[in-house]
Amino acid sequence: MSDFRILIVDPDAREIATLQTLIQDWEYTSDQGGARPALVCAVEGVEQAISIYEEFHPELIVLGPSAAVTASAPELRRLRQQSGIEPVPILFVQEVKDSGAAPEPLGGCDDILIKPYSPALVQLKLASIRRFCEFNRSLIAQRDRLRRHHADFLQEQANARQIFSNLGNESCLDVTPGIRYHLSPRAVLNGDLLAATHSPDGKLVLMLGDFAGHGLAAAVGAVPLTSIFYSMVPRGFSFNRVLREINRKLHDILPRQMFCCLVMLELDPRRNHLRLLNAGMPSPCLKSANGELRMLESRHLPLGVLAADQIERSVVNLRVRPGDRLYLWSDGIHEARNGEGEHFGEARLLELLGNDGGAIDESAFERILVAVNAHASQQHDDLSLVELDLTDESLMQSTCAEQECSGERRGGRIGEWSIKLRLAETELRNADPLPHLLSILAQMPGAARFQEELAIALSELFRNALEHGVLGLDSSLKCTDEGFVHYYDLMAERRSQLDSGWISISLRCRDWGGGGELFLEVEDSGAGFPHVSEAKGIYSGRGLGLLQTVCRQVDSRPGSSHVLAVIEWGEPVSEEATPP
Amino acid sequence: MVVSDRFENRVYSEVSESGDALIIRVAGHFDFNLHREFQRAYRNVIPAPEKFVVDLSETEHLDSAALGMLLLLRDYCVEAGREGAEPEVELVNPNAHVSHILTVSNFDRIFSIR
Numbered sequence: 001m002s003d004f005r006i007l008i009v010d011p012d013a014r015e016i017a018t019l020q021t022l023i024q025d026w027e028y029t030s031d032q033g034g035a036r037p038a039l040v041c042a043v044e045g046v047e048q049a050i051s052i053y054e055e056f057h058p059e060l061i062v063l064g065p066s067a068a069v070t071a072s073a074p075e076l077r078r079l080r081q082q083s084g085i086e087p088v089p090i091l092f093v094q095e096v097k098d099s100g101a102a103p104e105p106l107g108g109c110d111d112i113l114i115k116p117y118s119p120a121l122v123q124l125k126l127a128s129i130r131r132f133c134e135f136n137r138s139l140i141a142q143r144d145r146l147r148r149h150h151a152d153f154l155q156e157q158a159n160a161r162q163i164f165s166n167l168g169n170e171s172c173l174d175v176t177p178g179i180r181y182h183l184s185p186r187a188v189l190n191g192d193l194l195a196a197t198h199s200p201d202g203k204l205v206l207m208l209g210d211f212a213g214h215g216l217a218a219a220v221g222a223v224p225l226t227s228i229f230y231s232m233v234p235r236g237f238s239f240n241r242v243l244r245e246i247n248r249k250l251h252d253i254l255p256r257q258m259f260c261c262l263v264m265l266e267l268d269p270r271r272n273h274l275r276l277l278n279a280g281m282p283s284p285c286l287k288s289a290n291g292e293l294r295m296l297e298s299r300h301l302p303l304g305v306l307a308a309d310q311i312e313r314s315v316v317n318l319r320v321r322p323g324d325r326l327y328l329w330s331d332g333i334h335e336a337r338n339g340e341g342e343h344f345g346e347a348r349l350l351e352l353l354g355n356d357g358g359a360i361d362e363s364a365f366e367r368i369l370v371a372v373n374a375h376a377s378q379q380h381d382d383l384s385l386v387e388l389d390l391t392d393e394s395l396m397q398s399t400c401a402e403q404e405c406s407g408e409r410r411g412g413r414i415g416e417w418s419i420k421l422r423l424a425e426t427e428l429r430n431a432d433p434l435p436h437l438l439s440i441l442a443q444m445p446g447a448a449r450f451q452e453e454l455a456i457a458l459s460e461l462f463r464n465a466l467e468h469g470v471l472g473l474d475s476s477l478k479c480t481d482e483g484f485v486h487y488y489d490l491m492a493e494r495r496s497q498l499d500s501g502w503i504s505i506s507l508r509c510r511d512w513g514g515g516g517e518l519f520l521e522v523e524d525s526g527a528g529f530p531h532v533s534e535a536k537g538i539y540s541g542r543g544l545g546l547l548q549t550v551c552r553q554v555d556s557r558p559g560s561s562h563v564l565a566v567i568e569w570g571e572p573v574s575e576e577a578t579p580p
Numbered sequence: 581m582v583v584s585d586r587f588e589n590r591v592y593s594e595v596s597e598s599g600d601a602l603i604i605r606v607a608g609h610f611d612f613n614l615h616r617e618f619q620r621a622y623r624n625v626i627p628a629p630e631k632f633v634v635d636l637s638e639t640e641h642l643d644s645a646a647l648g649m650l651l652l653l654r655d656y657c658v659e660a661g662r663e664g665a666e667p668e669v670e671l672v673n674p675n676a677h678v679s680h681i682l683t684v685s686n687f688d689r690i691f692s693i694r
Contacts, residue, residue: 210644211644212644212645212647212648213612213644213645213648256648256651256652256655257645257648257649257651257652258648259644259647259648259651261644261685279686280684280685280686281684282684283684297684298683298684298685298686299686300686301685301686301687301689301690302647302685302686305651305690306690331644
């Protein structure tokens with residue numbers, strides 16, 4: 001423990017000696033239990049006091065009777081400035097000539113000692129000043145500690161933000177004009193999270209989540225959540241499968257009181273099909289071109305609450321119409337409060353979305369942000385908002401388009417091989433063969449070049465075999481809105497109760513160096529293609545068109561369920577034969 | 581220095597008249613700031629009541645941290661159930677706003693609410 005340092009300033013050595021004696025006596029008489037001993041240093045004048053200040057670092061300054069009278073105001077000010085923010089009291093000794101007269105107040109000091117000294121009073125004063133200094137020291141020490149902790153804390157937050165922004169590097173949020181979003185910079189540390197990516201067959205999958213709780217603890221859950229999302233979706237795992245995995249993982253790793261409210265959606269722009277699961281988030285709003293609003297209420301517990309999920313039952317299927325927009329938000333918007341503590345609320349949001357008289361409104365996104373910020377002007381920004389233009393053309397473009405152009409389909413040999421896979425009813429109830437097939441193909445050197453076509457063709461053929469062949473669903477159901485939704489409900493129902501049926505998939509690859517062909521054959525246990533013209537056949541609508549854009553050839557025969565599709569790359573055989 | 585009212589005692593608990601239930605009343609904003617008080621209210625009640633009744637009649641707002649605390653209470657009951665009868669948890673008298681929050685999060689599936 002360091003000493004309690006007292007600096008005595010006076011030109012008169014006798015005055016200094018008297019003061020020193022008083023201090024020593026105080027030290028003898030006062031209870032030293034735990035108190036710091038006094039250390040005295042004496043100098044002649046204020047100038048010397050200033051020059052020794054840095055070295056001695058006094059906690060109390062006493063100006064003797066002569067020094068107190070002669071010290072000038074500027075000198076005293078400089079003396080005080082030495083102490084910085086630490087309040088070092090300055091005492092003046094004031095001689096009282098005729099007893100009885102009250103001492104005159106002096107400028108520049110904090111208190112006075114009256115001479116002739118009353119040892120008892122001097123000791124009381126010294127003791128109280130020492131207590132004050134002690135208190136002050138501990139306050140400053142605490143402040144320094146808090147400052148250090150706070151600096152560490154800010155550093156940790158910065159690290160966390162860095163980690164989370166790296167996690168988002170795989171997202172397609174910034175390269176898809178159909179998506180507009182606002183996430184506050186604090187979002188991650190509020191537990192808000194936004195992620196989007198494409199499935200290999202060109203569907204957009206997006207999620208907006210909100211972890212219960214605050215701070216880093218809420219944010220850590222984002223790590224497993226995004227890593228599952230960004231690893232499973234691009235591999236082609238089905239929507240339900242990804243959600244189930246997220247729920248399971250969060251339930252396993254999060255402490256009981258933590259969970260994640262989440263909206264996840266899958267948009268198939270080619271089929272105008274939107275699937276959405278809302279698990280505990282404020283209802284997203286689907287706004288159609290005619291201004292109609294539809295709220296998509298939460299139908300599932302937040303993820304991570306229960307080990308068992310009810311994802312199949314809780315997913316809603318929607319048909320997307322031209323001009324449809326979807327708005328997603330976190331409760332930060334609903335709960336933004338104004339000066340009177342009033343929430344912004346859903347009613348205000350819907351009014352903002354709905355009051356444009358049905359015209360397609362380009363600025364609803366900005367209007368909401370402006371209105372919420374105006375409402376909660378004093379609150380920090382912790383709102384997340386996403387606007388998704390469901391029929392934006394950019395969503396139709398495949399993610400791999402750029403790679404394809406740049407890659408020019410060059411690469412190593414793909415080889416000559418074949419795979420045959422047959423799935424029976426048990427597998428068909430919840431099997432997800434696509435990711436497995438794609439992962440096998442992804443390991444073939446050079447196969448990445450046509451991964452997208454392969455994913456599209458495989459998923460189209462598999463879906464057709466499953467939906468129309470095995471489950472016997474009729475596409476014409478999808479012509480009406482109710483039918484569209486009914487179709488998908490029926491599919492989930494029939495699939496879960498499936499007790500017979502099979503699908504076989506076979507892939508055969510030919511490689512002749514400069515190019516090659518991949519034959520995809522899919523067959524199912526269904527009745528086969530109907531004997532009607534192609535326009536009304538099973539591949540009605542976009543399915544056939546889509547297959548034909550990625551395949552050189554698509555063959556099917558009425559009355560048979562067998563389909564052959566051929567994907568080709570590189571130089572055709574015939575051209576290879578003729579030299580350039 | 582402004583001391584927020586949030587530090588006042590806002591969780592009260594009492595044994596019901598019939599003696600078989602512990603009623604926990606939460607006033608005002610049911611949020612993270614109450615987590616210690618809320619836990620204190622149901623832990624170490626000996627003997628464990630047959631039922632925990634969380635009375636929300638004075639609760640103005642409830643956030644996700646509060647939902648988490650309710651999950652902890654539920655978990656506590658499951659733990660207690662390993663040694664004897666598992667106590668029930670009942671949420672009662674939520675106002676319209678609180679009730680909406682409970683429905684949005686589908687907590688009505690895992691708690692009985694009346």
